[in-house]
Amino acid sequence: MVYPDKAVMEGVAQATGMAEVKGRSLWSDAVTRYSRNRAAVIGLVVLIAIILFSLFGGFFAAWSNEEIDWGRMGNIAATGAPSFENGHYFGLDDLGRDMYARTVQGTRISILVGLVGSFVAVVVGTLYGAVSGYFGGRTDQIMMRTVDILMSIPFMFVLILLLVIFGRSIGMLFVGIGLISWLDMSRIVRGQTLTIKNKEFVEAAIATGVKPMRIVLRHIVPNLLGIVVVYATLLIPGLIITESFISFLGLGVQEPSTSLGALISKGASQMQYGVIWQLGFPLFFFLVTLFAFFFVGDGLRDALDPKDR
Amino acid sequence: MSPILSVQDLQVTFDVRRPGSWPWTPPRKLHAVGSVSFDLAPGECLGVVGESGSGKSTLARAIVGTVPSSGGKILWEGQDLAAMDSTKRRTHRRDVQMIFQDPLAALNPRMPVGEIIAEPLITHEPNTPRAEVKKRVAALMERVGLLPNLINRYPHEFSGGQCQRIGIARALILKPKLVICDEPVSALDVSVQAQVVNLLMELQRDMGLSMIFIAHDLSVVKHISDKIVVMYLGRVMEQADARALTTVPEHPYTQALISSVPIPDPRREKARKRPVLEGELPSPLSPPSGCVFRTRCPKAQPSCAGDRPAMIDLGSGHRVACPYHEAQQVLAAAI
């Protein structure tokens, strides 16, 4: 008889006393692949730098974001240019406030909008899509038609309406963006769920008698997380752009709060007076943030789905 | 002894829609399994043989309960599966476990093997203390020939044979009464196949398991089975004791299957006259009328296209679905 082999059994007996070996999960493989992708690593470093800037940049500011520099306020074009001597590293805005402090504040709000929207998309979209795809049949029909209907509503219109009716506030903006951001995610997740639920390991769980909701949470969702993480990362810059557009229309966050979009909008309207720094700095941070997110998202896609390369 | 599992005239049909067809056109019926009957005694092993697409996996799924049957009965310890309430159904699920063909695909890639093996236990005995779960998993890993210190590894870090051992451990942790092995060695290297089959035989003997062992290859099944069912296009062609079926096969299809197994001795292999199977398996959506095997049968008669041939009982459990059956002893030496 081939089994049990004496040598094997001795090996087993020896190994029983041995320490447990740590497993190499698919996630740790992905980390290795990600770290080999130079563009993605640079994107991540830049992104971390920007987030640190938005969180702690205020400590290095000589002026707060509300103080008005009365001495220079009258003649911004001539005296409000960026300068290290007077502490206005990024210059002054049209009201005599410190652009550095304003940019820190705006970056923070813009990234927050992106992260919150994307978080809602991950939680709501993943659960909704996974449940719809896994249970299938009538449940799936109803849930997905609902998404179709919601998607057919011009969301920009609804968002603007919300902001007009309930007043412009950052809370309303979060609600509005949260309402729409999960729709695409739920569709993507549902499609992926349909593939995963036909895999044999799901059948094995069903045959054993594992309860349906537990199958969704323990077998389906963990196998979706790759695509969810990638899509969520790529969703953030989209949401930042949406917020900027609304702010550009003058409907976004309200003074004295600000966002990159609001700053760009203001800067663009003042450009004709020769105060280009009011546009340049927010625009620079806006673009660098977007690129950093795109690079990180692409890097994640390659790292988590090696077959796609 | 009363059978632990009794399958009576089981039918499984799938609704198949052609892609792009209108929602109101009625779906076509695919008879994946048509009237299969057998009894399985405790501790017994039933082999199921047939080419790919003959409905073996579907039969297994119907018994496990992951596809609904559309006719016939499955009696588990005398009770009809379809008539069971949900509590009884759950106990049935813990008594019947399955081992799958593709060992890697049957394991969740995001779970460490310790959790995979423990899942049935946690599902049915959720109050087991963690230390106890771990102890049982480790003991079982050792029993199936895996190093217990690999408990935190992930499936992709194992070879095919090791993955199948993980699948076996998962199937055995609840000490089930019946284990259904759906082509457990077809995806493995030949050298590993023997090890896994031997492990299964040993476990079956030690734990007193009943077993249904599915394969497309008669030589694997013959080793391990007490009885064998030969299927073709969802229908049973012949069923008998393993010894009777392999030494005196009556049905032309069984004879063809046996003759497709090569003889290790090249001289005898060359001298052998073998009725090789010609042609393709017909589409299960439109099976041939009468005897489903007639398009490839070397002995086919015009009358074979008429009615479905009835099962002929030859005594001592030997049944054959061909009126022109005749024992062919010549082939007996082949395997």
Ligand SMILES: Nc1ncnc2c1ncn2[C@@H]1O[C@H](COP(=O)(O)OP(=O)(O)O)[C@@H](O)[C@H]1O
């Ligand atoms: N879920 C399903 N829906 C439709 N047809 C199916 C389904 N599962 C299996 N079939 C069909 O049933 C037949 C038998 O399949 P299967 O039981 O997997 O055969 P085997 O395991 O013997 O290879 C095949 O023709 C297959 O296409």
Ligand code: SF4
């Ligand atoms: S019934 Fe006719 S076609 Fe079918 S196996 Fe017998 S001889 Fe062949």
Ligand SMILES: [Mg+2]
């Ligand atoms: Mg199969």
